[in-house]
Amino acid sequence: ATGTGVFTLESPATNTNRTLTLPDEAGTILTTATAGVPIGGPAFSAYANSNQPLSANTTTKLLFQVEEFDTNSNFASSTFTPTVAGYYQINARMRVGSSPTNLEIYIYKNGSAYKQGNSVDTTSVGGAVNSIVYCNGSTDYIDIYGRFSSSQSVSGTQSATWVNGAMVRSAT
Helix, strand or coil: CCCCCCCCCCCCCCCCCCCCCCCCCCCCCCCCCCCCCCCCCCEEEEECCCCEEECCCCCEECCCCEEEEECCCCEECCEECCCCCEEEEEEEEEEECCCCCCCEEEEEECCEEEEEEEECCCCCCEEEEEEEEEECCCCCCEEEEEECCCCEEECCCCCCCEEEEEEEEECC
């Protein structure tokens, strides 16, 4: 090596042997033991591939039939159930065929409304909701719900009605 920097290794506080393999890169090394760093945390993305009719003034769970990715197998039956405790960024969007009034989209946590979003475009045919949600890694689960003032069909296309999420910080 031609550098003059100092590299210091400290012995562990236990008698357990450890192996450290360093990448050929400069910078900070993060490990799964680094508090607050979600190395390899769960992430998913899914979308609706068929229209879903919704009754007027009825809050209804939205269905996402196609998984684009699910890194930890935590997304099933349109529900995200993370098995790693932490803080998750959850994003969802829905689109309908005509202009209803009072278009609402919700993040539900454990069966109850947690965060609400509303219409996001000038023609009132789309809604979105985004939030960071703490999940305990064992019993918490996330669903997406929609509600309209008139009977509508949620558009089932990859770009129109979707949900995704990823761990942004571990619980420790």
